Amino acid sequence: xxxxxxxxxxxxxxxxxxxxxxxxxxxxxxxxxxxxxxxxxxxxxxxxxxxxxxxxxxxxxxxxxxxxxxxxxxxxxxxxxxxxxxxxxxxxxxxxxxxxxxxxxxxxxxxxxxxxxxxxxxxxxxxxxxxxxxxxxxxxxxxxxxxxxxxxxxxxxxxxxxxxxxxxxxxxxxxxxxxxxxxxxxxxxxxxxxxxxxxxxxxxxxxxxxxxxxxxxxxxxxxxxxxxxxxxxxxxxxxxxxxxxxxxxxxxxxxxxxxxxxxxxxxxxxxxxxxxxxxxxxxxxxxxxxxxxxxxxxxxxxxxxxxxxxxxxxxxxxxxxxxxxxxxxxxxxxxxxxxxxxxxxxxxxxxxxxxxxxxxxxxxxxxxxxxxxxxxxxxxxxxxxxxxxxxxxxxxxxxxxxxxxxxxxxxxxxxxxxxxxxxxxxxxxxxxxxxxxxxxxxxxxxxxxxxxxxxxxxxxxxxxxxxxxxxxxxxxxxxxxxxxxxxxxxxxxxxxxxxxxxxxxxxxxxxxxxxxxxxxxxxxxxxxxxxx
Amino acid sequence: xxxxxxxxxxxxxxxxxxxxxxxxxxxxxxxxxxxxxxxxxxxxxxxxxxxxxxxxxxxxxxxxxxxxxxxxxxxxxxxxxxxxxxxxxxxxxxxxxxxxxxxxxxxxxxxxxxxxxxxxxxxxxxxxxxxxxxxxxxxxxxxxxxxxxxxxxxxxxxxxxxxxxxxxxxxxxxxxxxxxxxxxxxxxxxxxxxxxxxxxxxxxxxxxxxxxxxxxxxxxxxxxxxxxxxxxxxxxxxxxxxxxxxxxxxxx
Numbered sequence: 116x117x118x119x120x121x122x123x124x125x126x127x128x129x130x131x132x133x134x135x136x137x138x139x140x141x142x143x144x145x146x147x148x149x150x151x152x153x154x155x156x157x158x159x160x161x162x163x164x165x166x167x168x169x170x171x172x173x174x175x176x177x178x179x180x181x182x183x184x185x186x187x188x189x190x191x192x193x194x195x196x197x198x199x200x201x202x203x204x205x206x207x208x209x210x211x212x213x214x215x216x217x218x219x220x221x222x223x224x225x226x227x228x229x230x231x232x233x234x235x236x237x238x239x240x241x242x243x244x245x246x247x248x249x250x251x252x253x254x255x256x257x258x259x260x261x262x263x264x265x266x267x268x269x270x271x272x273x274x275x276x277x278x279x280x281x282x283x284x285x286x287x288x289x290x291x292x293x294x295x296x297x298x299x300x301x302x303x304x305x306x307x308x309x310x311x312x313x314x315x316x317x318x319x320x321x322x323x324x325x326x327x328x329x330x331x332x333x334x335x336x337x338x339x340x341x342x343x344x345x346x347x348x349x350x351x352x353x354x355x356x357x358x359x360x361x362x363x364x365x366x367x368x369x370x371x372x373x374x375x376x377x378x379x380x381x382x383x384x385x386x387x388x389x390x391x392x393x394x395x396x397x398x399x400x401x402x403x404x405x406x407x408x409x410x411x412x413x414x415x416x417x418x419x420x421x422x423x424x425x426x427x428x429x430x431x432x433x434x435x436x437x438x439x440x441x442x443x444x445x446x447x448x449x450x451x452x453x454x455x456x457x458x459x460x461x462x463x464x465x466x467x468x469x470x471x472x473x474x475x476x477x478x479x480x481x482x483x484x485x486x487x488x489x490x491x492x493x494x495x496x497x498x499x500x501x502x503x504x505x506x507x508x509x510x511x512x513x514x515x516x517x518x519x520x521x522x523x524x525x526x527x528x529x530x531x532x533x534x535x536x537x538x539x540x541x542x543x544x545x546x547x548x549x550x551x552x553x554x555x556x557x558x559x560x561x562x563x564x565x566x567x568x569x570x571x572x573x574x575x576x577x578x579x580x581x582x583x584x585x586x587x588x589x590x591x592x593x594x595x596x597x598x599x600x601x602x603x604x605x606x607x608x609x610x611x612x613x614x615x616x617x618x619x620x621x622x623x624x625x626x627x628x629x630x631x632x633x634x635x636x637x638x639x640x641x642x643x644x645x646x647x
Numbered sequence: 648x649x650x651x652x653x654x655x656x657x658x659x660x661x662x663x664x665x666x667x668x669x670x671x672x673x674x675x676x677x678x679x680x681x682x683x684x685x686x687x688x689x690x691x692x693x694x695x696x697x698x699x700x701x702x703x704x705x706x707x708x709x710x711x712x713x714x715x716x717x718x719x720x721x722x723x724x725x726x727x728x729x730x731x732x733x734x735x736x737x738x739x740x741x742x743x744x745x746x747x748x749x750x751x752x753x754x755x756x757x758x759x760x761x762x763x764x765x766x767x768x769x770x771x772x773x774x775x776x777x778x779x780x781x782x783x784x785x786x787x788x789x790x791x792x793x794x795x796x797x798x799x800x801x802x803x804x805x806x807x808x809x810x811x812x813x814x815x816x817x818x819x820x821x822x823x824x825x826x827x828x829x830x831x832x833x834x835x836x837x838x839x840x841x842x843x844x845x846x847x848x849x850x851x852x853x854x855x856x857x858x859x860x861x862x863x864x865x866x867x868x869x870x871x872x873x874x875x876x877x878x879x880x881x882x883x884x885x886x887x888x889x890x891x892x893x894x895x896x897x898x899x
Contacts, residue, residue: 402747410735413777483731487793490695491748492721647698 124217131221139225150328153222157320160215161247166278167207168251169258170271175203176252176365177259177372186369196361204248212240222331231339232330239323239343242350246319249353256360259368276419280426322346392505399493400501407480407505417565424469431465431517435524455527456589456596459535459542462517463585466510466546467578474506474550475577476568478643479559485646495644499636503551510547514539530599538592541624545584545631552635553577555643584631588624595620648673648801648832649694654703656689663689665856666703671834671849673800676827678847679836680881686856687836688728691805694834695725708800721749724794728806730786734779738770738789741778745793764792767822783810791819795826802826804835808842820846844877852884860884 138148176182176199185195223232258271315321326342388408393401411417435458478499481488488498518539522532557573568574595617602609609617649671656664664686671677681687692698694705696716705712705719712719732741742761751757765771768788778786787810794802807823808816823833823846837843843850844864851861860867864877871883 398747398750402744405747406733406736406740406744409740410733413735482733483729484733486695486697486725486727486731487745487748489697490720490723490725491745492717492750493748494717645699 120213124213127214128217128221128224131218132224135221135225146332149222150324153328153331154320154324156215156218157243157323158318160211161243161318161320164208164211164244164247165251165254166275167211168203168248169255170275171207172200172203172252172255173259173271175199175206176255177369182369183373186366192362192366193358196358196365200248200252200357203252204244207248207251208244212244219327222327226331228330228333232327235326235330235339235343239326239346242346243319243323245350246346246353249350249357253353253357253360256357256364256368259372260364272419276422280422319346319349396501396504399491400497403488403493403498403501404505407477410480414565420472420566427465427468428513428517432520432524435521451525451527452531452600455522455525455531455535456593458521458525459518459538459592460585460589462514462521462539463542463546463588464582465517466514466543467581467585469513470506470510470546470550470581471569471574471577472566474510474547475554475574476559476565477502477506477551478554478639479562479568480565482560482562485558485560489646496640499551499555499640499643503547503636506551507544507547511540511543514543528603530603531596534592534596538588538624541628542585542588545628546581548632549577549580549584549635552637552639553580555639556635558643558646580635584627587627591620591624591627648708649677649834650704650706651690651694652704652706654690654693654705655701656686656693656698657701662856664693664700667853667856667858669851669858669861671832673832674827674830675848676823676833676835676846678843678850679834679853680838680840680843680850681836681853682838682885685853687838687853688805690853691727691803691834691836694803695723695727696720697725721797722799723801723803724797724799726787726790726794726802726804726807728809730783730790730810732778732786732790735777737775737777738765738781738792739774741789742793742796745796749797751797760796761792764795768792768818784812784815787811788815788819791822795822798831800831802831802833802835804833806837807835808837808839816842840877840881850877852881854885 134152135149138145138152141148176196182199185199188195190198219236322342322345326339326346329339388405392404396404515536518535519532522535527535553573553576554568557571557576559568559571559573562568598609598613598617602613649669651667651669654664654667654669655662667690679687679690689698693700694707694712696712696719700713707719708722710719733744736744739761742764743757746757746761751760762771765774768791770785770788770792773781773785778789781789787807791807794804802823804823807819811819820842823835827833827848835847847864849861849863850867852859852867860870862870864880867877867880867884868874871880873879873883
């Protein structure tokens with residue numbers, strides 16, 4: 116993990132350096148662009164910090180299990196609030212700092228400022244984090260005083276999912292690929308001038324930007340002391356305001372968060388779903404799946420992820436609809452089929468990403484209640500294969516929709532359409548089996564949040580094996596597909612020698628897919644049977 | 648009805664349950680006593696099919712747990728000490744889920760049985776509420792409903808009174824007595840000597856993974872040579888012996 120982190124850090128630094136070098140090469144507006152980019156970076160990180168503090172404060176100040184001990188101790192309310200706030204600050208800020216640093220270091224590398232830059236960065240950055248933390252925590256305290264903490268958690272999760280989907284779609288539909296087209300450069304210049312608009316002098320990020328730009332541009336800015344005083348006085352004011360508000364509403368909010376809530380379960384629609392399962396799966400398995408469906412749709416943190424999935428699929432399909440294939444110097448039918456072929460790998464990767472989030476945690480989702488299944492007459496074998504069958508159907512559907520829709524958009528040959536559809540159909544069996552099997556091999560029944568299950572070692576292993584599996588399938592099919600396509604283009608027949616290569620290759624794909632179903636399920640079954 | 652033969656469970660070299668042999672008659676409430684960490688829960692979990700024994704056999708209703716696990720589990724009910732259940736289901740949905748798991752026949756008998764149990768355990772007004780809003784004691788009572796739903800021949804219970812208020816505890820004791828009178832064998836672990844004295848017809852005492860005494864309260868009185876309640880007998884029998892395992896499992 117450390118290596119991956121370092122590699123990511125290095126990549127961020129290199130990318131930022133490249134962008135800044137490019138900006139410097141642009142006459143007149145180069146420095147302006149770099150200045151605005153700095154403002155954008157701070158604004159983005161500041162917003163992220165505020166948002167991250169809202170979410171973290173909710174658990175650190177209201178929902179964390181050790182809070183009962185803190186509040187039962189003789190410590191003052193302010194002490195408890197301050198210590199938990201500092202913990203929240205550290206908890207939510209470190210990642211933003213880590214990811215922000217390479218960009219700022221790239222600025223330092225390109226502009227070579229004096230030591231004052233680093234001193235300013237340190238203290239202004241700290242003050243900025245304190246302000247962001249203060250705003251985030253304040254917002255959380257107000258939210259919790261209006262709604263019970265448990266509901267606030269659902270609300271924030273939902274809002275964040277909506278925000279991510281909206282941002283993702285917005286960015287995608289802005290079509291950044293147009294920026295490489297010189298014809299549209301005029302609109303980019305307009306965009307640069309428009310960058311000034313959101314940068315208000317009343318925002319703390321503006322003060323940090325101006326102060327650091329002062330050091331970076333060797334003194335061509337406004338007074339440093341003024342901005343430092345503005346920043347620190349605001350940070351102090353935010354802390355004091357938080358303490359006032361905490362004194363008024365924190366304890367009552369915490370107390371409300373401990374109260375049990377009565378919630379009735381909605382039935383009608385879910386009953387219909389459940390009823391459909393009963394006949395093909397049998398009473399015992401259908402009960403497990405029915406429970407799974409009800410739990411999924413009643414947990415806002417779970418079903419809302421379907422929105423992300425929807426956005427992912429929409430953007431995926433949209434990308435294919437805007438591919439500028441006609442501008443390529445390569446023969447159109449060749450390119451279309453080549454992309455369609457590579458698309459199988461890409462679609463496989465999308466399915467793996469969906470699978471790691473929804474199928475890999477399927478066993479762990481039983482949580483502490485797994486004993487109910489262990490002590491029931493339902494065998495582990497039947498349980499695991501039942502889960503497999505349950506997830507296989509929607510995944511086959513998703514895989515085929517992705518492949519057929521993209522192939523239609525690409526207007527590929529019937530051969531490629533059939534081959535892709537069959538390959539995807541076969542591959543999904545392996546992708547789902549690996550998800551269920553490895554999920555059973557690495558179960559995490561003691562999770563706080565089901566989303567964490569996919570981010571552990573098992574989830575990583577799943578993604579690696581799944582990518583390898585798709586890679587092997589693509590490699591095995593590449594040769595035969597090329598031969599078949601070229602003979603079609605040349606109008607010749609496939610030679611017996613070529614058949615000797617093509618048939619075993621496709622048989623190997625079938626064999627590997629069968630192995631990808633059998634082995635993970637066997638390993639998972641063994642591990643789950645012995646789970647204690 | 649229940650036979651434990653040379654039952655052993657090892658955790659990385661430590662004998663948590665050490666060669667236990669026990670026989671439990673049909674239709675009685677059997678108390679399984681011992682201090683904390685003596686091996687009660689491990690034994691109970693093996694009997695419920697949640698843990699796999701390292702050695703030995705568990706025979707319930709004439710069937711070996713190792714050979715016919717599904718059949719054995721179909722005629723047993725298990726009530727663990729901690730009520731972990733699916734919080735996003737309602738009480739009624741949870742009982743329907745359990746009915747499906749045990750392949751019980753569906754309406755109208757099942758609905759009547761569920762209503763009867765929910766009324767018996769005083770949960771009927773909470774039947775359509777999500778379990779996440781239940782208290783600890785209510786969850787415990789709901790699990791008891793689930794364990795009795797399929798009318799098991801053997802009920803395996805781990806610390807049944809934990810988290811129950813006095814009224815709830817009284818209710819549970821009465822229900823256990825009624826079930827035993829109907830022929831259900833109840834194997835109940837507890838460290839509460841008062842509970843054991845009040846409801847159990849036979850008792851076994853486990854210490855550091857080994858059974859040190861079995862029999863009725865009168866048998867134990869004779870064996871210990873002490874006149875008085877079960878507490879005095881228990882203290883006499885365990886006198887001078889190590890109470891639980893000398894080292895924690897994590898140290899192995």
